[in-house]
Amino acid sequence: MNTKTAARLLVLSVFVVAQLFAAPRAKNVILFIGDAGGISTLNAASLYAHDKPQSLFIQSMPHFALSDTSALNGYVTDSAAGMTAIVTGRKTNNLMLSVLPDQDGGEGEILKTILEHAEERGLSTGVISNMAIWDATPAACYAHAASRKSTVEIFSQVLKPRFGNGVEVLIGADRIGLYAAMQKIGVNADEALQKAGFETFENPAAITTKTSRVASIYDRGQIGDFAPIPAVDKTLEILSRNKKGYFLMVEWDLHTDNIKRGLDRAIVLDDLIRHVASKVGKDTLILFAADHSFDLRLQGGKPGTPFAQQHAATVDAPPPSRPVLRMENKHTGEEILVAAKGPGAERLHGFIPNTKIFEIMMSAYGWR
Ligand SMILES: [Zn+2]
Numbered sequence: 001m002n003t004k005t006a007a008r009l010l011v012l013s014v015f016v017v018a019q020l021f022a023a024p025r026a027k028n029v030i031l032f033i034g035d036a037g038g039i040s041t042l043n044a045a046s047l048y049a050h051d052k053p054q055s056l057f058i059q060s061m062p063h064f065a066l067s068d069t070s071a072l073n074g075y076v077t078d079s080a081a082g083m084t085a086i087v088t089g090r091k092t093n094n095l096m097l098s099v100l101p102d103q104d105g106g107e108g109e110i111l112k113t114i115l116e117h118a119e120e121r122g123l124s125t126g127v128i129s130n131m132a133i134w135d136a137t138p139a140a141c142y143a144h145a146a147s148r149k150s151t152v153e154i155f156s157q158v159l160k161p162r163f164g165n166g167v168e169v170l171i172g173a174d175r176i177g178l179y180a181a182m183q184k185i186g187v188n189a190d191e192a193l194q195k196a197g198f199e200t201f202e203n204p205a206a207i208t209t210k211t212s213r214v215a216s217i218y219d220r221g222q223i224g225d226f227a228p229i230p231a232v233d234k235t236l237e238i239l240s241r242n243k244k245g246y247f248l249m250v251e252w253d254l255h256t257d258n259i260k261r262g263l264d265r266a267i268v269l270d271d272l273i274r275h276v277a278s279k280v281g282k283d284t285l286i287l288f289a290a291d292h293s294f295d296l297r298l299q300g301g302k303p304g305t306p307f308a309q310q311h312a313a314t315v316d317a318p319p320p321s322r323p324v325l326r327m328e329n330k331h332t333g334e335e336i337l338v339a340a341k342g343p344g345a346e347r348l349h350g351f352i353p354n355t356k357i358f359e360i361m362m363s364a365y366g367w368r
Helices: 003-021 039-050 079-088 114-120 136-142 151-159 175-184 189-195 228-239 259-279 307-314 355-365
Strands: 028-035 063-068 099-101 107-110 124-132 169-173 214-218 246-253 284-289 293-298 325-332 336-341 351-353
Touching: 028 079, 028 114, 028 259, 028 355, 039 259, 039 293, 039 307, 039 336, 063 355, 079 114, 079 136, 079 355, 114 124, 114 136, 114 246, 114 355, 124 136, 124 228, 136 151, 136 246, 151 175, 151 189, 169 228, 175 189, 175 214, 189 214, 228 246, 228 259, 246 259, 259 284, 259 293, 259 307, 284 355, 351 355
Parallel strands: 028 246, 028 284, 063 351, 124 169, 124 246, 169 214
Antiparallel strands: 063 336, 099 107, 284 336, 293 325
């Protein structure tokens, strides 16, 4: 063996060894956001559904961390600043969507989102929510705005993406409000979506997977919460046709201002994550996070009687009887659970800032 061959062999073996020890990369990332689904909500949901603590699928995920959720200008975040941190890796002011404030508190630097990073690299992307499609959590993925209330400015960015060819699957509520707002600037939202390449469906249940770009802006008043499992199954069928991979964000509203509704939804989300985790391949990183916590507290209850029954019996009982679940209708600032499974999930541990969730997704794709 001459020295040249020996040198080549050495380089090759270093490369092979480096590959062996390199963390596996994720081809796909699915980010589940339980909006306001803090640890106390997960705890209550487990009791509510299973009469046992720590019985949710989310609570069985192998890797987890406790994430701070503070905003740039407050210890308690709203969904806009909370989601901005998760999808851009930067903290911003409350009410702001994927932009930093400028010196006067107006719209400053635009922050590229994980969805836009994926689009830029040719991956397929999806945004699914049981909230308004222009509401803070879905909007932070695909839009940039100084105010989360700028419905038209936000939704118009679906139609004119900054990176790649824009989001492929879009499912969310507020058909009436959004369509009326767009009409005010003379835009028929369905026609505009179709012109942008989307096949449109009034009900998420009606979505077909023949085309590569679908949108369903539905009327929650009429449909209620759509069934997320078939909708996500169809979404994954569409997105996984892209050999480069995909990014999907699914938000489920877990605010417990109505305790029963919030806990019922937490179970629906948990069932969805269990289903998706059983279905996707080893090349997919699944993450669960809340954008912030909520002031729901377990103050009583005992084994032996169904927990839901104990809650129902005490929810409206007058003092001095105490409810098993006490609720004050407010976001709260303590850490939330982030849980993950799949390639890159091992990076998730300890106490982290919410901005680290972005870094973990970027690293999982191999983009950091
Ligand atoms: Zn929120």
